[in-house]
Amino acid sequence: MDPELKRAAELAAEYIESFDTQKVTSEPDPEVLAAKLRKELTADGLPPLQVLEELNRDAREGLLNSAGGRFFGWVIGGGIPVSIAADWLTAAWDQNAAAYACSPSAAIVEEIVGGWLKDILGLPEQASYAFVTGCQMAHVTGLAAARHRILADKGWSVSEQGLAGSPPIRVLVGTHHETLVRALRQLGIGRQALVHVAKRDDDTIDVEDLRNQLGKSPESPTIVALAAGDLNRGAFDPFGPVCDLAHEHGAWVHVDGAFGLWVSSSDRFRHLVSGIEKADSWATDAHKWLNVPYDSGIAFVADPVAHKSAMTIEACYKVEVEGVRDQFEWGPEWSRRARGFPLYAALRSLGRNGVAHLIEGCCDRAHELVTGLGQLPGVEVLAVPIINQGLVRFLDPAGTDHDAYTDAVITCINATGEAWFGPTTWNDMRVMRISVTNFRTSQEDVPRVIAAVKGVLDQGVSNPSDRSSTPLSKK
Numbered sequence: 001m002d003p004e005l006k007r008a009a010e011l012a013a014e015y016i017e018s019f020d021t022q023k024v025t026s027e028p029d030p031e032v033l034a035a036k037l038r039k040e041l042t043a044d045g046l047p048p049l050q051v052l053e054e055l056n057r058d059a060r061e062g063l064l065n066s067a068g069g070r071f072f073g074w075v076i077g078g079g080i081p082v083s084i085a086a087d088w089l090t091a092a093w094d095q096n097a098a099a100y101a102c103s104p105s106a107a108i109v110e111e112i113v114g115g116w117l118k119d120i121l122g123l124p125e126q127a128s129y130a131f132v133t134g135c136q137m138a139h140v141t142g143l144a145a146a147r148h149r150i151l152a153d154k155g156w157s158v159s160e161q162g163l164a165g166s167p168p169i170r171v172l173v174g175t176h177h178e179t180l181v182r183a184l185r186q187l188g189i190g191r192q193a194l195v196h197v198a199k200r201d202d203d204t205i206d207v208e209d210l211r212n213q214l215g216k217s218p219e220s221p222t223i224v225a226l227a228a229g230d231l232n233r234g235a236f237d238p239f240g241p242v243c244d245l246a247h248e249h250g251a252w253v254h255v256d257g258a259f260g261l262w263v264s265s266s267d268r269f270r271h272l273v274s275g276i277e278k279a280d281s282w283a284t285d286a287h288k289w290l291n292v293p294y295d296s297g298i299a300f301v302a303d304p305v306a307h308k309s310a311m312t313i314e315a316c317y318k319v320e321v322e323g324v325r326d327q328f329e330w331g332p333e334w335s336r337r338a339r340g341f342p343l344y345a346a347l348r349s350l351g352r353n354g355v356a357h358l359i360e361g362c363c364d365r366a367h368e369l370v371t372g373l374g375q376l377p378g379v380e381v382l383a384v385p386i387i388n389q390g391l392v393r394f395l396d397p398a399g400t401d402h403d404a405y406t407d408a409v410i411t412c413i414n415a416t417g418e419a420w421f422g423p424t425t426w427n428d429m430r431v432m433r434i435s436v437t438n439f440r441t442s443q444e445d446v447p448r449v450i451a452a453v454k455g456v457l458d459q460g461v462s463n464p465s466d467r468s469s470t471p472l473s474k475k
């Protein structure tokens with residue numbers, strides 16, 4: 001065996017085993033880290049094992065232990081070992097998953113996984129799909145199909161005629177992630193096409209306002225973008241009524257289900273996505289909540305003709321094989337990694353119940369964490385998790401500036417290395433977001449993290465906005 005491969009496996013296993021004992025945080029001095037990594041590029045190279053050992057040594061300090069169980073920032077999943085291992089095989093096999101002819105196994109595995117996913121996620125059997133880098137590119141793929149269809153319905157071929165002079169598209173949105181807007185921009189549908197529909201107090205789209213907006217310009221080619229699990233509190237739009245209404249107006253419904261779509265796998269949470277199968281396209285990824293390594297987004301489209309028309313490509317050198325699925329007909333890329341293998345391994349290993357268990361476990365831990373933090377003096381719970389996301393803030397004991405104090409407390413918690421949380425702004429307040437998206441977050445982690453937060457609050461945090469403030473412990 002090549003010694004580098006053997007050593008890499010040892011180093012990777014050792015890294016993963018160290019999560020419980022290592023600090024979560026990584027806050028190196030960027031200059032020191034860069035100086036460590038910035039080696040001379042030699043003319044003749046170096047022994048591979050030396051390169052590997054030095055990479056492992058020099059990069060470690062700048063690795064955020066986001067793959068461990070006490071990381072709650074952004075929405076970042078872990079990696080279940082079998083999918084990491086299948087990802088290693090994918091790298092070793094080094095297949096080009098552009099087409100069946102380049103790798104029959106890669107093509108067939110993606111076809112199998114596409115079917116399994118539609119089943120687990122409760123999506124229509126006839127829907128087509130594409131494996132892409134992440135939810136961002138899943139938006140691009142689903143919205144490209146949308147653009148194709150809604151313009152074709154007005155007699156305009158975007159593939160042939162482009163966008164200049166086409167009927168202007170409008171996109172009605174409620175709560176949305178910025179990757180949706182970037183996907184629209186990439187597709188030549190600028191920000192001005194966005195129409196912000198009113199939101200209800202629970203951060204879901206207001207159906208009556210949507211009805212009004214749809215009625216305002218009934219001739220416009222229209223996309224309605226919905227959220228299955230918004231990034232702050234995990235709110236779910238009312239899919240059934242919105243899809244019925246949008247379809248009455250000839251609009252296309254696109255769903256951002258980056259992480260929230262996975263609740264379809266759970267008997268306990270499936271009601272949240274009721275009616276979602278009526279939408280026209282769905283964007284999600286597996287690198288968040290299915291806990292496969294990064295580079296795993298998936299787009300699904302209910303209208304395979306629109307999907308294929310938007311994505312397919314001709315090449316004089318392509319090798320035709322009768323009766324097979326060529327991936328380049330469905331995704332935005334040509335040469336690419338065989339993304340299906342880690343997904344295949346994860347789904348086979350977990351099974352339906354295992355996926356549901358993973359999802360439910362994260363939701364339970366999120367609930368325990370948020371409500372547990374809420375028991376601490378000075379912690380206000382703003383959003384109890386609907387699924388795996390919750391929001392709290394820290395009340396400034398001086399009562400002057402809860403926003404600055406919340407930011408300061410988060411910084412102090414992260415500095416302990418016991419946990420990592422991200423700040424965000426929600427309803428004009430600075431808040432701490434808690435996202436549990438990793439199967440590694442255990443029941444034991446919950447009291448450990450709450451104790452770390454309590455320790456920070458007991459010790460006292462000075463509010464940077466209050467010059468006269470002293471640490472709580474000294475008051």
Ligand SMILES: Cc1ncc(COP(=O)(O)O)c(C=O)c1O
Nearest residue numbers: 075134135136177179231258285
């Ligand atoms: C709701 C939502 N949509 C889309 C995205 C973008 O996903 P990706 O980073 O896989 O492109 C995220 C990322 O966190 C998200 O939370």
